[in-house]
Amino acid sequence: MSKVSILDKTFEIYLSNTQIQERINQIGRAISDEFHGDELIIVGVLNGSFLFMADLVRRIELNFVCDFIKVSSYQGTESTGQVKSLLGLKESIEGKSVLIIEDIVDSGLSMEYLLKELSSHRPKRLAIATLLFKREAFRHKYAIDYVGFEIPNKFVVGYGLDYDGLGRNLPHIYQLTTP
Template sequence: MIRMNNDIEKVLFSQEQLNSRMDEMAARLNEKYAGEEPIVIPVLNGAMIFASDMIKRLTFKLTIDPIKASSYAGTSSTGNVKITQDIKSDVQGRPVIFMEDIIDTGRTLQALTKVMAGRSAKSVEVIAMLDKPETRVVDFHADDYGFKAPNEFLVGYGLDYNGLYRNLPFVGVLKQRVYA
């Protein structure tokens, strides 16, 4: 039997660390959006695990409407952001909260926030599990993020390599031999 953990060089953020940080981020969101009804937009596929765990911590009324966008071909960004599955909700006059697994180049979230602003969202906020500022190619910053990530190939907790490893309960560094 081939085990996924054999492909992990080291665990960066444990399930306990992720849970603790999500509790803190959710507390801030619960205070900020009390009495409002934001649209929470998980960016698929990567953010589905993080968004699911975050949403369970939120105490205000909300609509969940995922979006699928991509700027990647294999392991590198193409620079062109395409919405491959749009949301169905009308964001006009409503706060929007994007939930993302990792902010890498910044292109995808920069493009998506512009789209929602153009659709007259009341506000647009980006919450990310991880922020990787070393790989940023545009001037974009999340409103909140769980952890600053090193410039390594990360998998687990929604992050993948060729669709695999998303189901690991932690964020780890993938051994180079796996993707080289």
């Protein structure tokens, strides 16, 4: 489907699943090389990262532990500007390398919050892998280690990303066409 409708919005295909999978293969190889020999914990940011994380971890050729954290700053198609931590880590990250897996980094507010929180647990290293990055919306100075795709500052849905809870199951990433 080149277009989909979700609730009151129409979206058109922006990135195909084939493009997504090719880029995930590249990121998986880079992570495997860079973290070789480290005690690695991969932390997925729920809910949006679950598909990206599932595909990515299958391409990382290392031993690692997976854990999850849930934060939220979105309501509808807009960031609320406030981060709520809803669910925390189960694994100790002290002295370990931590790779945070995120579906999208736009303003960077949620990730800044996560970096501060996780740093307080004294990891050896913190790194970030995001499927999508909106550089023009980004308002912070921290580095993002692995970026799948840099995209314009438009609302997207699919492949784990949602619009009011819907659309996560779409295999492609779709961009909003109607406001």
